[in-house]
Amino acid sequence: MAGVRLVIAHCQVDYAGRLTAHLPFAQRLIMVKADGSVSIHADDRAYKPLNWMSPPCTMAELPADEVASAAEEMGRELSGLWEVKGRDGDTLQIALGEVLHDSSHELGIDPGLQKDGVEAHLQALLAEHPQTFGTGWSLVRREHPTAIGPVDLLCRDAEGRYVAVEVKRRGEIDGVEQLTRYLELMRRDPLLGEVRGVFAAQQIKPQAKVLATDRGIDCLTVDYDALRGMDNAEDRLF
Amino acid sequence: MAGVRLVIAHCQVDYAGRLTAHLPFAQRLIMVKADGSVSIHADDRAYKPLNWMSPPCTMAELPADEVASAAEEMGRELSGLWEVKGRDGDTLQIALGEVLHDSSHELGIDPGLQKDGVEAHLQALLAEHPQTFGTGWSLVRREHPTAIGPVDLLCRDAEGRYVAVEVKRRGEIDGVEQLTRYLELMRRDPLLGEVRGVFAAQQIKPQAKVLATDRGIDCLTVDYDALRGMDNAEDRLF
DNA sequence: ACGTCTAGGTGGTCG
């Protein structure tokens, strides 16, 4: 069945997988999607369910006799017992008490989400506008390959020195470590000579800035909207 | 209002925040929770909504005249226009076409999730059983403070040398970098003298192992169940 | 399939 099934019911839920988790009896929303996924929601914690099973998984509604024996074991009336099995052998067992709502709805295929403003775009914008880093700067290449992975941007500054640029949406300590490893490697390459490092991000966390500075890496906080504006302005010229 | 509101409707959604995202008109599930959160679901991608707004946020149903003008702009009949504003100034706008279902349900407070089998336990177990690292090893202290943060475990090996231990559930490159920073700092402390490093995790990724070994850090893959077993065995003795 | 990196990450804790 395609669509969504929405159940409001008293239920008790037990999950066993990497960890084990237990939800005592309470009234909750159970959502079953067309992809087979099952999620159990309270009326808080935003979109995150209390417990769930991700696809691929299979759900079985256990037969009346098993429901009866489980009910006896729990000392409580049950209207159903669902068992959801995941691929890795993890299980979600839902014991249903009173069911207050149960409806199914066809949704059809979704045209999907259109995103804009991610890291790739930021890298593209900086690649198009290396002068953002300084006057006289030029781009050598994007995704410059090294033995341990590609450097986001390889540039040359006004004096012709190579500069490795690491671009992040948010600049954190990991990014500085990553760039440090690239620089260490690139500086062994006699063809590149002395290589500078620039850490560019929309926002750079204080700790990351301290570490970068300590390692002689320059930091650049990028104004995404301004960069995009430059792009638009240029578009208008051509 | 406490509880959950479930709406099945044709809708178009626009989000503007860190990124901008757009959902063309299609039939979807809109869930509004008591915490104010709003999420828009298709019938796939498991529990993750296509788009959402996390609390704290406020939702406003715009008045009829605004709905009418938006409808004219879109060239489509609208039955409602919702605007959700987040704390950081991000907005989620939902334009509603045909509404196929709209129900609200009280859930009451949830007793909450009970978990077992997590991370902190691993550090505690290793702290109780330093001999896991080698014969004659002893624990000096947990969460040994340094200027850049606490080292998970400070131990002494059979020769009395200090050892800094970083504990992770999954050993990845970040953890090695972190331990490296601690070691660099601790080795400047004359009171500690030569400090060894051990990277302990349930699983250590190959890349992390290579980096650690290259830096003279020992790796230990920890068997969580075996450790817990030791614990249980000891429990039985007392 | 596996490894690596990103995420509007989300959610906790603790200073």
Add this chain to the structure above:
DNA sequence: CGACCACGTAGACGT
């Protein structure tokens, strides 16, 4: 409130 860390992280993308 911000920084740090873990997550049943989940997903995307490249090999």
